[in-house]
Amino acid sequence: MITGHTRFVPLLAHPCRHVRTPPLFNAECERQGEDIVMVPLDVLPERLHATVDSLRAIENLAGMVITIPHKGAIAALCDRLVGAAALVGACNIVRREKDGSLTGGMFDGEGFVAGLLHRGHDPAGKRVLLVGAGGAASGVAHALLGAGVAGLTIANRSPEKAETLAGQLRGLFENARVETGPPNPRGFDIVINGTALGMHAGDALPVDVDRLGAGTVVGEVVMQPDMTPLLAAAEARGCVVHKGIHMIEQQVRLLVDFLK
Numbered sequence: 001m002i003t004g005h006t007r008f009v010p011l012l013a014h015p016c017r018h019v020r021t022p023p024l025f026n027a028e029c030e031r032q033g034e035d036i037v038m039v040p041l042d043v044l045p046e047r048l049h050a051t052v053d054s055l056r057a058i059e060n061l062a063g064m065v066i067t068i069p070h071k072g073a074i075a076a077l078c079d080r081l082v083g084a085a086a087l088v089g090a091c092n093i094v095r096r097e098k099d100g101s102l103t104g105g106m107f108d109g110e111g112f113v114a115g116l117l118h119r120g121h122d123p124a125g126k127r128v129l130l131v132g133a134g135g136a137a138s139g140v141a142h143a144l145l146g147a148g149v150a151g152l153t154i155a156n157r158s159p160e161k162a163e164t165l166a167g168q169l170r171g172l173f174e175n176a177r178v179e180t181g182p183p184n185p186r187g188f189d190i191v192i193n194g195t196a197l198g199m200h201a202g203d204a205l206p207v208d209v210d211r212l213g214a215g216t217v218v219g220e221v222v223m224q225p226d227m228t229p230l231l232a233a234a235e236a237r238g239c240v241v242h243k244g245i246h247m248i249e250q251q252v253r254l255l256v257d258f259l260k
């Protein structure tokens with residue numbers, strides 16, 4: 001029930017028809033007894049700045065949740081970045097403080113790891129191959145190292161981005177084994193697609209699936225389609241598949257907590 005006490009959280013996206021967060025987020029608010037409601041807003045990139053300036057003036061705005069293509073641009077509009085947002089230079093949530101200032105956070109990675117844990121795939125002590133070095137992959141890499149993986153190999157189409165990310169992570173996690181390499185999944189316990197590959201029909205597979213060993217946990221950040229070509233191929237080879245939706249299912253609790 002929306003009343004005069006309800007705080008509001010727009011989900012900023014463009015386009016917004018594919019978003020899956022609002023029902024999960026609103027159900028989590030209800031579960032936690034938080035009087036907050038999420039509504040998707042379709043915002044063109046060139047209107048993001050004006051939209052955020054207007055939104056920050058609203059007293060009952062709890063914050064904003066951000067998705068493609070705004071995660072990088074919103075970071076520049078925040079007054080401060082905390083946690084993984086500072087590493088990644090991107091945010092997927094912004095909290096409006098009482099003085100109207102904006103604090104940006106990034107929970108994609110923590111959400112991914114929370115999803116793994118929830119489904120019984122503790123990454124601690126595991127060898128992980130992560131494909132991608134963009135916003136989602138960077139957050140996932142940060143959270144995996146925080147969760148104590150034995151080693152992390154980053155493979156990216158643009159290798160210099162993988163090198164830059166690996167260097168930043170080595171600076172943050174001194175004893176961690178972080179390497180860059182090809183998208184060859186042989187020998188890894190957990191293989192994760194952190195790229196956008198799989199969203200569109202005809203996309204290439206992010207890893208060489210013929211080299212996937214049975215029993216490997218194969219995870220996705222892509223949520224649409226629910227079962228990506230990578231997951232279908234992995235399942236056919238006897239791997240344990242972990243869908244992109246699990247990243248957001250477990251993340252909504254972290255997002256609601258951040259807005260309290």
Ligand SMILES: NC(=O)c1ccc[n+]([C@@H]2O[C@H](COP(=O)([O-])OP(=O)(O)OC[C@H]3O[C@@H](n4cnc5c(N)ncnc54)[C@H](OP(=O)(O)O)[C@@H]3O)[C@@H](O)[C@H]2O)c1
Nearest residue numbers: 108132133134135136137157158195196221222244247248
């Ligand atoms: N499940 C969730 O909760 C969740 C949360 C956030 C994001 N996501 C999903 O994660 C995906 C990536 O989002 P993002 O924010 O990280 O985007 P991004 O910052 O633009 O990064 C895109 C990544 O995908 C790679 N890539 C794109 N097209 C490619 C291609 N044709 N071949 C090889 N690599 C390619 C890029 O490689 P280069 O560096 O070489 O360009 C880069 O590593 C999207 O599908 C998004 O929906 C899911």
